[in-house]
Amino acid sequence: MSQFENVTLVKAANIYFDGKVTSRTVLFADGTRKTLGIMMPGDYEFGTEAAELMEIMAGEMDILLAGESEWQTIKGGESFNVPANSSFKLQVKTVADYCCSYL
Amino acid sequence: MSQFENVTLVKAANIYFDGKVTSRTVLFADGTRKTLGIMMPGDYEFGTEAAELMEIMAGEMDILLAGESEWQTIKGGESFNVPANSSFKLQVKTVADYCCSYL
Numbered sequence A, B: 001m002s003q004f005e006n007v008t009l010v011k012a013a014n015i016y017f018d019g020k021v022t023s024r025t026v027l028f029a030d031g032t033r034k035t036l037g038i039m040m041p042g043d044y045e046f047g048t049e050a051a052e053l054m055e056i057m058a059g060e061m062d063i064l065l066a067g068e069s070e071w072q073t074i075k076g077g078e079s080f081n082v083p084a085n086s087s088f089k090l091q092v093k094t095v096a097d098y099c100c101s102y103l
Helices: none
Strands: A003-010 A014-016 A021-027 A033-039 A042-047 A052-065 A072-075 A079-082 A087-102 B003-010 B014-016 B021-027 B033-039 B042-047 B052-065 B072-075 B078-082 B087-102
Touching (some): B072 B078
Antiparallel strands (some): A003 A021, A003 B003, B003 B021, B014 B021, B033 B087, B052 B078
């Protein structure tokens, strides 16, 4: 869907890596949560608590999930899953617009 | 307020200046609209159609409104107004988190 309706949006941004990665938190009536964010080109590593579905709406990046040895290329329109209590590395090539769902 | 409730959030980001300025559009039940955005350090110029209230939640910048000759310094917690059909220049010094209301 192109927009989320009847949601609660936290006004202040989440800011990481000196602003090169930022997101806004969206709360849904069913108790679930997503973040909508932007990643500037660069190399990052993130840890997870909940499992995550990362939907890349625009941009291009290579990702490496913990325990894997091969980087995967992910482009706008594609997505990837990250297990709970894990981590992943990203090499963002072009400005990325993403939606992260906490599962 | 720290969060917006019962709003519609457009999923895709608005991306300007190669991603150095990005925002998300929030639609309210009363028909009004705001954007929540991030500006990375840099120099920018924006035009307005509707008048805007720019609330700076975090960061620091100097601004110059069209027709004025003196730059003003705006810091997190401060805001400024821009007239309709006008423009303004920004020199963003530190990563800025903003809320723009279209009046």
